[in-house]
Amino acid sequence: xxxxxxxxxxxxxxxxxxxxxxxxxxxxxxxxxxxxxxxxxxxxxxxxxxxxxxxxxxxxxxxxxxxxxxxxxxxxxxxxxxxxxxxxxxxxxxxxxxxxxxxxxxxxxxxxxxxxxxxxxxxxxxxxxxxxxxxxxxxxxxxxxxxxxxxxxxxxxxxxxxxxxxxxxxxxxxxxxxxxxxxxxxxxxxxxxxxxxxxxxxxxxxxxxxxxxxxxxxxxxxxxxxxxxxxxxxxxxxxxxxxxxxxxxxxxxxxxxxxxxxxxxxxxxxxxxxxxxxxxxx
Amino acid sequence: xxxxxxxxxxxxxxxxxxxxxxxxxxxxxxxxxxxxxxxxxxxxxxxxxxxxxxxxxxxxxxxxxxxxxxxxxxxxxxxxxxxxxxxxxxxxxxxxxxxxxxxxxxxxxxxxxxxxxxxxxxxxxxxxxxxxxxxxxxxxxxxxxxxxxxxxxxxxxxxxxxxxxxxxxxxxxxxxxxxxxxxxxxxxxxxxxxxxxxxxxxxxxxxxxxxxxxxxxxxxxxxxxxxxxxxxxxxxxxxxxxxxxxxxxxxxxxxxxxxxxxxxxxxxxxxxxxxxxxxxxxxxxxxxxxxxxxxxxxxxxxxxxxxxxxxxxxxxxxxxxxxxxxxxxxxxxxxxxxxxxxxxxx
Numbered sequence: 001x002x003x004x005x006x007x008x009x010x011x012x013x014x015x016x017x018x019x020x021x022x023x024x025x026x027x028x029x030x031x032x033x034x035x036x037x038x039x040x041x042x043x044x045x046x047x048x049x050x051x052x053x054x055x056x057x058x059x060x061x062x063x064x065x066x067x068x069x070x071x072x073x074x075x076x077x078x079x080x081x082x083x084x085x086x087x088x089x090x091x092x093x094x095x096x097x098x099x100x101x102x103x104x105x106x107x108x109x110x111x112x113x114x115x116x117x118x119x120x121x122x123x124x125x126x127x128x129x130x131x132x133x134x135x136x137x138x139x140x141x142x143x144x145x146x147x148x149x150x151x152x153x154x155x156x157x158x159x160x161x162x163x164x165x166x167x168x169x170x171x172x173x174x175x176x177x178x179x180x181x182x183x184x185x186x187x188x189x190x191x192x193x194x195x196x197x198x199x200x201x202x203x204x205x206x207x208x209x210x211x212x213x214x215x216x217x218x219x220x221x222x223x224x225x226x227x228x229x230x231x232x233x234x235x236x237x238x239x240x241x242x243x244x245x246x247x248x249x250x251x252x253x254x255x256x257x258x259x260x261x262x263x264x265x266x267x268x269x270x271x272x273x274x275x276x277x278x279x280x281x282x
Numbered sequence: 283x284x285x286x287x288x289x290x291x292x293x294x295x296x297x298x299x300x301x302x303x304x305x306x307x308x309x310x311x312x313x314x315x316x317x318x319x320x321x322x323x324x325x326x327x328x329x330x331x332x333x334x335x336x337x338x339x340x341x342x343x344x345x346x347x348x349x350x351x352x353x354x355x356x357x358x359x360x361x362x363x364x365x366x367x368x369x370x371x372x373x374x375x376x377x378x379x380x381x382x383x384x385x386x387x388x389x390x391x392x393x394x395x396x397x398x399x400x401x402x403x404x405x406x407x408x409x410x411x412x413x414x415x416x417x418x419x420x421x422x423x424x425x426x427x428x429x430x431x432x433x434x435x436x437x438x439x440x441x442x443x444x445x446x447x448x449x450x451x452x453x454x455x456x457x458x459x460x461x462x463x464x465x466x467x468x469x470x471x472x473x474x475x476x477x478x479x480x481x482x483x484x485x486x487x488x489x490x491x492x493x494x495x496x497x498x499x500x501x502x503x504x505x506x507x508x509x510x511x512x513x514x515x516x517x518x519x520x521x522x523x524x525x526x527x528x529x530x531x532x533x534x535x536x537x538x539x540x541x542x543x544x545x546x547x548x549x550x551x552x553x554x555x556x557x558x559x560x561x562x563x564x565x566x567x568x569x570x571x572x573x574x575x576x577x578x579x580x581x582x583x584x585x586x587x588x589x590x591x592x593x594x595x596x597x598x599x600x601x602x603x604x605x606x607x608x609x610x611x612x613x614x615x616x617x618x619x620x621x622x623x624x625x626x627x628x
Contacts, residue, residue, distance in 0.1 A: 002388065005419040009405060016406040083402030087412075087458070089368060090396035091419040092388045280369035282359075282400065 002093045006101025009088075010075075014109050023067055024113045031117035034059050035124035045129040047232070052125045053133065053140045054233055057225050060117070060144045061218055065151045065180050068110045072155035073172035075102040076276065077162050085281055095281075099273055103156045110148050114141070139228025147221040150264040151175075157272030163279070180218045187219075188212040189239070210238040210252050217264050224257035317380035319344045319466050319497040320365060325374035327360050334360040336521040337374070342499060344465075347492045349508030350501040352518030353612045358501040359399045361518070362470050365499075366396060378466065392420065395464030397455050397472050399501075403443035409454050410439035413461070422462035429457040432487065448475030456484065466497045473507055485511055505608045519612045532607060540578040540599070544571045544585070547593035554591075558583055569595070 014020055038052040076098065079085040088098050118141045126132050158171035182188070189209035196202050196209075213219045219237055226234045236245070238252065250256060320342040327335045335357040342348045352358050363369045364376050367387040376383040378390045403412065413426045430436045433453035438446065443454055452475045459467060469488070473481045488511055492498050502508050508515055509529055517525040525532070544550065550571040556564050560580035565572040573584050581599060588594060 002419070005415070009407070009415050012407065012411075013405040078404070082404040083398075083400045084404050086368070086396075086398040086401040087403075087416075087455075089366065089387070090391065090394075090398055090401075090459075091416060092391040093419065094388045097388075278370070280363075282363050282368055 002097040003101045003104070005091065005093055006088060006097050007105050010102060010105040011108065014071075014105065020071060020109065020113075023070065024116055027063060027067060027113060028116045028120045030059060030063070031056060031121040032124055035121040036128070038125075038128075046131050046133055049125050049129040049131050050133045050136045050230060050233060052121065052129075053136045054225075054229065056117070056121050057140050057144065057221075060114070060140075060147065061221055062180060062184070064110075064114060064144065064148045065176055065218075067113055068148045068151035069155045069172045069176055071110050071113075072106040072152045073159055073168050074165070075106050075156050076159040077165060077168040078159075080163050080281055081165050089281065095277055096273075099156075099160055099276055102159075103153070103269070106152050106156055107149055110152050111145060114145050114148050118144070136228060136230065136233075140225060143221065143224045143228060146224070146261050146265075147217060150217045150261055153265045154268045157268035160272040160276035161279075179216050183213065183216045183218045187239075188215060206240050206244040207249055207252060210240055210244075213238060214252065214256070214260055217261065220257040220260040220264075223254045224261065226254040227257070316344050318342060318377075319346070319379060320499060321377045321380075322361075322364075323375045325361070325364060325376055326372045327357075327364060327369065328372045333521045335364065338523055340516060340523060340526070342497060344497055345495050346514060347488075347498040347512045348500065349512030349515035350499060350518065351503065351505060351508055351515055351608065352501075353503055356518040356612065357521040358503075358518055359470055360521075362399070362468055362499075362501060365468065366391075366394075366398070368398075392462075393465040395459035395461065395467045397452075397459040397467075397469045399470035399474075401451075401455060403446065403451055403454070405444070407443060408440050409435055409443045409446065409450075412443050412454060413439075413457060416458040416461045420462040424461050424463075429460060432460070433457045434483070449477060449480055452476055453480065453484075456487070460487075460491065463494070464496060466499065467491055469498065469500045471501055471503070473502065473504070481507070517608065517611045524611045540581060541572060541574045542581045542584055543598040544573070544588050544594050545569055545596040545598075546571060546588070547595055550588065550592050553588055555584060555587060558587055 034055050035052050038048065038055050043051070074081075076085075079088060079098070079102075085098065089095070093101075118137070122132065122137055125137075154175055155172060158175065159168055162168045162171055189212045192212040193204075193209050197204055214223070222235065222237045226237070229235075234254075318341045320340065322338050322340045325335055325338040325340075326333065338357075338361060340361075350358050350361070360369070364371055365378060365383060367383045367390075370384065379393060381390055383390060405412075407415070410426060410430065413429060417424050417426060426439075427436070430439050433456055435450060435453055435457065438450060443451065446454065452472070456469075456472065459469070467488070472484055472488070476484060485507070488498060488500065492511070498511075500508060500512060512529065514526065514528050515532065516523055546569050549566065549569055551566055553571070555561060555571070555573055558580070560576045561573055561584065562576055563572075563574035571588065573581075575581055575584065578599075585594070585597065
């Protein structure tokens with residue numbers, strides 16, 4: 001009932017804000033374009049259609065976190081900074097209702113944007129190749145949704161723990177840089193390697209380096225995509241030497257990405273919620 | 283004087299008189315021992331090493347109209363924020379309707395109407411939609427049109443509340459506070475941003491609500507605003523409650539206090555007026571000597587004393603207003619207040 005009160009008000013606000021519609025339209029157009037420019041290499045249409053989803057996953061990996069962060073970073077901080085929370089809590093709502101209502105609202109909004117992207121890309125793919133690779137399409141969509149939600153959860157958590165706009169922006173930019181940009185180029189593993197091997201002189205430990213990379217949801221997303229790709233599309237995500245690949249520990253398997261995502265979905269939210277419960281809201 | 287303007291106030295002046303059957307609401311469960319609407323015990327809230335509220339003991343009975351006075355930064359809003367669980371006490375307890383403010387915020391909010399301080403209408407919703415949201419959230423059956431009419435927003439109900447003027451936002455917030463006929467109305471500086479007409483309408487609305495038996499907790503830095511509608515007032519200064527009394531009681535406190543101004547030909551310094559019996563305060567400004575006495579009878583001693591030592595040009599006699607007392611209790615009283623007490627004790 002009370003979560004409903006916060007949720008419905010927030011959804012109405014988000015629906016009326018032009019900015020998010022703009023982002024949704026842009027992303028949908030990008031997804032359409034990616035599906036359209038997917039270049040065949042003379043493979044059968046089904047294989048090419050599957051490849052189109054692989055390409056889309058590449059786009060999702062980099063851009064969807066931005067959308068998720070932008071859609072969520074001010075969710076609670078904004079109410080605190082503007083004084084809107086004074087009304088939310090002047091009525092029979094608890095802090096839990098505010099937290100849960102905001103979270104559900106932003107999960108729904110970002111979910112819808114990801115859905116738009118996949119619907120558009122699927123329409124183009126079907127039109128172009130005449131086949132629908134249902135397994136890959138649904139699989140990549142599901143993994144992308146979880147990936148997007150991990151960033152929503154993280155941003156709502158930060159938002160619940162920060163009182164000012166500037167702090168919220170710092171947290172948003174910082175998390176994107178650290179979790180996505182850093183993993184596109186320079187990886188966590190290189191930092192760990194520097195400390196572990198070069199500085200401490202403990203010798204090479206490729207599995208440990210890979211595990212450090214696995215902390216990033218960006219890496220976890222690629223590993224999770226392997227779960228839904230046909231064998232031919234699977235990728236080696238970690239930069240492991242040959243012999244280290246032979247004896248892959250359980251914490252480096254593709255399946256373990258689900259554990260990584262579960263942690264990203266639960267831990268920040270739990271910490272943010274506890275912080276929010278104890279905060280002075282004024 | 284306010285009895286003439288507000289007939290209800292004679293009924294609600296003193297909570298103990300409510301047993302005469304004139305109160306429209308039934309007595310609360312528990313027979314004669316009603317639970318105070320608001321009760322704080324040793325309530326303290328510190329921000330860093332600043333005590334915004336210090337050791338506050340305050341009890342507001344059901345049906346009271348309580349004025350919470352003090353200059354800006356005295357701790358009024360902090361106290362209200364603690365009542366509403368916007369912020370958490372450093373120590374001490376807050377109970378509203380006998381329920382702990384931290385443990386039962388939602389249950390308390392079901393029965394409270396709030397006009398908060400520092401709110402914002404930042405959602406892209408119209409005034410009408412905000413009101414509808416308030417009614418829906420309280421699961422109430424109020425008629426939004428009637429509430430909009432009450433605060434004269436009928437014509438602007440379809441506009442975005444964010445685009446309203448400060449005064450209109452204040453009226454909308456007030457209408458939202460009135461939703462579901464609350465048992466307790468908490469108003470934090472309700473006249474902020476209102477024009478004189480708006481202030482009068484607000485005051486009348488508060489009076490109407492109070493006449494229905496709603497407890498009103500009303501913060502303000504204007505004594506005059508509170509004087510007209512409140513049964514009892516509490517004065518805050520620097521986080522501490524420096525006085526709690528009925529308006530009449532405060533008047534009695536001031537009671538005998540009377541001031542006399544003597545304009546002299548030469549600056550009336552060092553006349554030894556302070557040493558006279560019954561003199562509470564002495565101030566000299568240019569050629570004017572202002573003396574405050576514990577009762578008007580002392581004025582003649584002052585005049586005689588001064589006339590013997592200086593050339594008195596003019597005499598102006600006044601009674602001390604509540605405003606003076608208020609000033610004395612708050613900013614003006616920080617230095618003078620302490621000395622005054624000491625001198626009276628002598």
